Amino acid sequence: KSIKPLKNHEQQYDSNTFVNIDGLLIRKPSSLAIEIQISQKQLGTLKILSAGARAYDQFDRYTKKVRAFDMSDFYKSWAGGSYFEFFRKDLEEAAEFVLIDSRTGITELGGVCTHHFPDLVILMSAGNDQNIQGALWMAEILSKSHLTKMRDGRKLNILPVAARVEIAAEKEK
16 A cells, blocks of 8 residues: 655545545545455455445435436536546456446436446347337447547447347247
8 A cells, every 4th residue: 555645735545545636535436345255265356336325224315315416517517527537447447347237328327337437338138129129229329439539439349138038929039
């Protein structure tokens, strides 16, 4: 662990937990990941970074904060794009593989998980017309050239996967 003083301050910080950006201490998201105990240590380690405190006594407070969060203001007034890039790079440095479970990507937060963070988006789709059309729509959005430009040239790979395959119905799709 390297400990460095902040600019114009006597305080020190743990560089595994915080990064000093021009005197501003920012917590590394990876420092909040919790290691999950697995029986076969030789397989490596597994850590989980939860989306937030959602335990029974905290759920109402959590949902209110999520609903009240203004993503547009975060991007415009608080350098949200830069923060999410910092977030992405921190996770990339902290792990060999990072898996993000996200909904469809239609919401602002889902869009960050499908547009900004990944190298690969796995589109899970049930074998019915509505799900297939939705997956196709998402694949088209994620394939647009302006997205590659927004990602500083990082290519976004897309992998469609059949999920909830019904054996008795619509198996041909």
